[in-house]
Amino acid sequence: MREVAVIGVGMTRFGRYEDKSSIEHGVEVTQAALKDAGLGWKEVQIAYCGAAQQGMTPATRVLAGLGTTGIPFINVENASASGSTAFREAYLAVATGLYDIALALGVGKMGRAFALASSPEPAEFNLMKTMGSLQPASFFAMRMRRRMKEYGTSIDSLARVSVKNHRHAVYNPYAQYPKEVTLEEVHRARMICDPVTVLHLCPTGDGGAAAILCSKEKAEKYGARPLITVAASAFRTQVYSSKRHPSPDVTTVTAKEAYEQVGCGPWDMDLVQVHEAATVEEIDNYELLGFCNPGEGERLIDDGVTQIGGRIPFNTDGGLLARGHPIGPTGLAQIWETVMQLRGEAGQRQVEGARIGMAHMIGYEGVCIIHILKKRL
Amino acid sequence: MESYNNTQSSETGERKRVPIVEGLFTMPSSPDERPQLIGSRCKACGEVFCPKRLICAHCYEQDAEEVSLSGKGRLYTYTIIRAPVLGYQGPIPFVVGQIELPEGLTIQSILTGCEPEGLEIGMPMEITLGKLEEDEAGNEIVTYMFKPAVQ
Numbered sequence: 303m304r305e306v307a308v309i310g311v312g313m314t315r316f317g318r319y320e321d322k323s324s325i326e327h328g329v330e331v332t333q334a335a336l337k338d339a340g341l342g343w344k345e346v347q348i349a350y351c352g353a354a355q356q357g358m359t360p361a362t363r364v365l366a367g368l369g370t371t372g373i374p375f376i377n378v379e380n381a382s383a384s385g386s387t388a389f390r391e392a393y394l395a396v397a398t399g400l401y402d403i404a405l406a407l408g409v410g411k412m413g414r415a416f417a418l419a420s421s422p423e424p425a426e427f428n429l430m431k432t433m434g435s436l437q438p439a440s441f442f443a444m445r446m447r448r449r450m451k452e453y454g455t456s457i458d459s460l461a462r463v464s465v466k467n468h469r470h471a472v473y474n475p476y477a478q479y480p481k482e483v484t485l486e487e488v489h490r491a492r493m494i495c496d497p498v499t500v501l502h503l504c505p506t507g508d509g510g511a512a513a514i515l516c517s518k519e520k521a522e523k524y525g526a527r528p529l530i531t532v533a534a535s536a537f538r539t540q541v542y543s544s545k546r547h548p549s550p551d552v553t554t555v556t557a558k559e560a561y562e563q564v565g566c567g568p569w570d571m572d573l574v575q576v577h578e579a580a581t582v583e584e585i586d587n588y589e590l591l592g593f594c595n596p597g598e599g600e601r602l603i604d605d606g607v608t609q610i611g612g613r614i615p616f617n618t619d620g621g622l623l624a625r626g627h628p629i630g631p632t633g634l635a636q637i638w639e640t641v642m643q644l645r646g647e648a649g650q651r652q653v654e655g656a657r658i659g660m661a662h663m664i665g666y667e668g669v670c671i672i673h674i675l676k677k678r679l
Numbered sequence: 680m681e682s683y684n685n686t687q688s689s690e691t692g693e694r695k696r697v698p699i700v701e702g703l704f705t706m707p708s709s710p711d712e713r714p715q716l717i718g719s720r721c722k723a724c725g726e727v728f729c730p731k732r733l734i735c736a737h738c739y740e741q742d743a744e745e746v747s748l749s750g751k752g753r754l755y756t757y758t759i760i761r762a763p764v765l766g767y768q769g770p771i772p773f774v775v776g777q778i779e780l781p782e783g784l785t786i787q788s789i790l791t792g793c794e795p796e797g798l799e800i801g802m803p804m805e806i807t808l809g810k811l812e813e814d815e816a817g818n819e820i821v822t823y824m825f826k827p828a829v830q
Contacts (some may be wrong), residue, residue, distance in 0.1 A: 402709060432699050432700060432703065433775075433786075434760070435787055436767055437760050437762065437764045437767075437777070440760050444757035444776070445756070445798070446777070447757065447758060448800070451680050451756070452799045494761060494762045495761065496761070496795070497758075501777045542736040544726065544784060545784075546725075547724075547726065
């Protein structure tokens with residue numbers, strides 16, 4: 303395997319677009335990433351598109367618009383981890399030496415309501431209905447209530463994750479909700495699934511994000527900017543776990559593999575982007591990624607350790623909660639943010655001296671993908 | 680008195696009780712009887728699953744037997760769903776929880792028979808049959824639910 307660099311990134315501001323399709327978002331971000339890389343579309347040799355519930359072959363529908371160059375288009379669907387999967391596959395295409403330049407793209411357009419109807423089969427749908435498991439927010443609500451009981455985590459600590467990530471989003475021009483919220487506003491927002499209010503949850507939305515990957519050797523020729531390389535790419539799915547036969551959480555297993563690839567530990571990171579579809583997930587992930595022991599996660603948010611300016615900033619772009627989560631592009635928005643931070647181009651949300659950053663994504667159900675990007679000095 | 684006749688012809692005008700899915704729980708034949716969850720037990724490693732599965736998720740052996748679950752357990756966690764849910768026609772808000780069963784698995788269920796304020800993590804729960812929705816003919820679509828256990 304050879305070293306791979308991320309030489310271009312692009313994204314659209316996440317939000318609700320009445321008059322813009324996911325395909326239009328895809329064209330825009332691909333052109334932005336190509337411009338950022340200083341490349342033409344003709345130079346891309348393979349392309350992966352992450353999308354969920356966007357109709358057939360979104361890759362072709364986006365990329366044929368740029369010109370039919372004859373390269374392979376691969377459509378990737380892994381729920382929330384679709385964009386991260388596209389990035390990983392593009393990475394592998396270059397790392398294995400089969401291609402020199404690959405595009406990873408993600409697009410999404412969602413309605414206001416979202417159900418976990420994972421299958422068109424009525425029997426499968428009815429089973430989910432029977433178990434009361436069609437409302438995604440309910441999983442996070444049940445996890446939150448359990449965590450509060452088990453560890454004594456306070457609703458204030460949980461709400462602080464939303465306050466922090468909304469504050470980070472204020473300085474991200476591509477965030478869906480660049481607006482500060484107070485602890486009181488999080489508590490008093492519309493109740494969705496007790497104790498989860500709407501401000502404990504990520505919004506639905508539309509948008510696109512893209513990255514251009516290139517062999518390090520070739521990337522060095524472009525030269526001018528700090529070179530950002532993929533230091534780790536780890537991908538695991540959850541192993542069966544029960545009371546009698548417990549298995550570690552997939553995030554812990556994937557993180558261990560990623561740290562081993564770099565030869566580092568969690569505290570060597572300068573910044574981290576994690577999947578937090580709800581506030582409780584970010585606190586759980588502090589623990590699952592190895593930043594603290596189980597039950598100690600709330601200390602990191604309470605003490606400001608994970609805010610910009612703290613020892614290890616999490617979700618510097620606002621995270622799923624405030625940057626937004628249109629499913630397909632979300633993992634690539636994390637890559638966009640990490641690249642911006644490592645280049646030192648993140649403006650007012652810049653993490654000083656950022657050299658190494660992690661992007662963690664979860665896909666329904668039990669998919670975990672972690673990438674670690676590093677600035678080459 | 681409530682009818683427990685599940686196969687009554689619609690000619691009599693009597694409403695039927697129809698299970699939402701087949702093979703997940705038994706239909707009680709009298710009001711005194713509780714439904715039973717139908718699961719499977721891996722003969723190789725003993726792991727129990729509900730819904731039943733042919734291939735064991737733990738040891739991957741394909742040697743399972745059908746088992747009835749006790750239908751009693753403890754409340755692991757719960758929530759009150761207050762927002763509309765796509766594809767769900769029942770009353771809102773409704774309560775959903777996870778029940779730890781003595782067979783070693785946790786099952787998710789709609790909770791009934793109690794105000795949400797009366798629920799507490801760890802409390803004993805037991806299975807019951809409940810109406811989820813009605814079809815066009817007015818038949819009751821029913822499913823298993825859990826309620827606080829009678830002490």
